[in-house]
Amino acid sequence: MSEPAQPAAPSAQLTCPDCQQSITYYDVEGSEYYACPHCHSYFRYRGEGPPKIFGKYQKVPAGLGLLPVGTPGTLAGRACRVVGVVERAELGRNGRTQYHWLEYQIYQPTTNDYAQLAQFNGHWTVIRPAKCTYDVQAPNTRRAFVQQPDATYRLYNRYQGRVLFAEGEFDWDIEGDDHLRLVEFICPPVMLVQERNKDQNKWYRAEHIEPAAVAAAFGLSRTSLPHRQGVGAVQPDPIDTRWSGLRNVTLLALILLFAVQFGVKRSSKVLFTDTLHVVADASGTPGTGKVIVSPSFTVGQQGPLEIDLTTTVSNQWLELPVSLINEQTGQGFEFTKNIEFYHGVEDGESWSEGGRDADAVLSRVPAGRYHLNFYPFSEAGPAAPDIAVTVTADPPLWSNFLLALVTILVFPAFQLWRSSDHEARRWSESDYGPTSG
Secondary structure, eight states, rough: OOOOOOOOOOOEEOOOOOTTOEEESSOOOOEEEEEEETTTTTEEEOOOOOEEEEEEOOOOOGGGSOOOOEEEEEETEEEEEEEEEEEEEEEEETEEEEEEEEEEEEEEEETTEEEEEEEETTTEEEEEESSSSOOOOSSSTTOOOEETTTTTEEEEEEEEEEEEEEEEEEEEEEGGGGGGEEEEEEEETTEEEEEEEESOEEEEEEEOOHHHHHHTTTOGGGGGGOOOOOOTTOOOOOOOHHHHHHHHHHHHHHHHHHHIIISSSOEEEEEEEEEEEEEBBBTOTTBBBEEEEEEEEEEOOSSSEEEEEEEOSEEEEEEEEEEETTTTTEEEEEEEEEEEEEEEEETTTTEEEEESEEEEEEEEEEEEEEEEEEEEEEEESOOOOEEEEEEESSSHHHHOOOOOOHHHHHHHHHHHHHHHHHOOOOOOOSSSSEEEE
């Protein structure tokens, strides 16, 4: 990577010492190393004396024509020009290269500054020299990090790079980068890159840039850029930009819901309570009880009614159809409850299953005078149970509350899952993620 150069003329011509073709270069005083776009020879020329040829690149990478050397543009509001391109790769443990990417050398003539525009799997970053150095905490561990006042940068990658191809001009020996060890620390959308060997320790700051911004900077169509694959190392979580507003709306909705459920004074009123006894039916049919008719009670206004049932069933089941009858209109509301409760002792330990209670909520019951009809049917043999009945008008409707609660939380929960999945896919490309060994 490059440090800022000195002021220079707009452009000049240079003859390639290998193929003798003319090369246009733009940083006349700063550039010293060149990769010929015609024969791909890599050489050094200081402006005097014969050029020194180091070798020749053999394989031209795909996608090189996206931003050819000489392409003008505007980056970060300043005029710039692509003056070089390098294909790099990470050197694997087996000595083979992996994870190939392109770095475009961007020169800003008005300030004589350089930046690298890197593209990997359709993800773009702008890399510039950092304005300071950083202290790495726990540097020799898999949990190394850089702590800054506003953020913590976590270790993402350690590797040694290789230059596979180059074209254009450079103000440093790009082949010398092969001797550097690189360490990357991320806090999206920013990455801190440490380049070091026994002689140097330099830091660079890389920041995510959207493909649409790259296209606009160099006058390209968005569709001409490589398709993004996976999640980039510093690609921002799209949920982050919307999470603050979503969180505030969700909290407000929850406050309103709880205020309505618990803060609004309700006019709940017990209309009827009694204990009824199941009596065997005169027909003698085993398990069938007589129809039980409750005393009458009055519903003062239309609204929901809650009917609570508590029985004395013991090691038996009870099927209980119930009808709420309007004595003035004959309108009926029906429901059926199946209640069972079994218990005992086995191997010295007591056990039980089922329950003795049941309830039902009837919505929009009109005002009027009512009674309840019960049609009990139970197992033949066990003692007939008693049924404690309570009828309450305008009860708290927990089902509505829970439904509203789920409705409010389902979208934020989905967004949190998306955010978690985004981070999981980001760190899946790293050997140093939260779940890495």
